[in-house]
């Protein structure tokens with residue numbers, strides 16, 4: 001399908017600190033909200049992950065060798081401020097300087113997030129994003145990073161605001177594991193938006209050099225079958241999963257139509273959202289100041305109307321067909337039999353990427369410059385053996401179809417400037433553990449040996465078509 005990439009296109013691989021670094025107990029690092037939780041859960045541990053803390057030179061070398069020109073990284077807040085605030089930990093600061101230096105020396109532009117699901121345990125205990133004092137701490141941490149890491153020119157505040165809010169308070173598969181705590185989920189969305197907006201406003205008012213934005217995962221919600229009741233259910237779920245955050249980010253206001261849908265959900269669930277005086281001014285000020293927009297896309301959801309009690313079953317093991325989701329007064333997820341799914345019941349639907357790109361461009365002009373900051377296929381894989389190439393044709397097909405969809409949107413005027421595959425190398429998955437692999441490079445987690453997958457060769461071949469702008 002895809003034969004060439006546009007001149008100047010950003011062609012990268014994505015990582016997140018906690019999912020790749022390992023080394024969670026060394027060099028003064030503080031605990032995140034995951035350390036004690038994963039220990040107690042006993043399913044899998046955050047160490048060694050992909051031991052990127054030590055092996056980053058090798059992974060960056062591979063990325064360069066296989067045609068990438070950019071890399072998504074995140075800074076672990078607790079390497080810099082072990083308890084979220086206070087005195088910076090110099091060993092952590094030095095580590096990220098070394099890491100960024102290595103990226104730049106190898107021709108990989110670092111795109112760096114400040115928060116990728118890894119809130120400090122000390123702040124998590126006081127309410128995480130639900131405690132507004134923690135927003136002040138995030139702003140101080142961001143300011144420190146902007147000043148300290150001036151070699152970074154591309155920043156993102158928070159990764160996937162909805163995934164945190166939804167997984168923590170609705171689905172219950174991230175700590176603190178609340179289920180259908182609708183008040184928690186909507187308040188977390190609003191507070192995360194505030195945190196993002198305050199950091200953008202600070203970045204601009206202090207005149208830091210470089211670009212700043214945030215990352216949303218967009219999940220188009222389609223009625224299935226298509227009828228009036230299901231269309232309304234789709235509008236409700238869309239408001240909760242996408243529209244509230246897009247409005248807050250790029251309009252700096254929740255429109256009356258959005259709030260009508262949100263209020264319908266809040267009423268059905270006896271929930272409430274608190275907006276304090278001054279909040280909307282902060283969002284408004286930031287809405288026109290985002291330099292770019294990181295868009296993650298994996299899959300759409302097909303929904304039907306649902307008025308019964310809320311229930312959900314999360315497929316965290318890759319046993320096809322085990323997931324279920326029903327949200328009172330919102331929608332239930334249904335299977336569209338014409339759409340293939342992964343073993344984790346994720347719909348494979350490249351047109352959804354085209355649809356969300358068209359949507360944001362039409363409805364949110366302030367999202368003017370877009371990067372696909374995550375997209376990829378998770379599956380179980382086994383080593384092909386020494387000197388052998390691991391065949392991952394399904395992944396190649398998946399990426400190929402999605403890059404084709406984004407290039408189609410681009411020819412129709414959507415300003416997409418780059419694509420980061422999730423993920424650069426295999427890493428563990430937050431709620432699924434080590435057997436859901438996404439990488440261009442296979443990681444043997446026992447020996448930490450890297451192996452080349454066929455998708456890396458495909459990536460390299462396309463990277464070779466890149467001409468500078």
Ligand code: BGP
Pocket residue numbers: 016019159160163217374378422428429430431432436
């Ligand atoms: C996104 C996250 C990533 C990554 C990815 C794949 O939501 O930003 O950190 O984990 O999804 O999801 P999963 O690991 O659940 O398959």
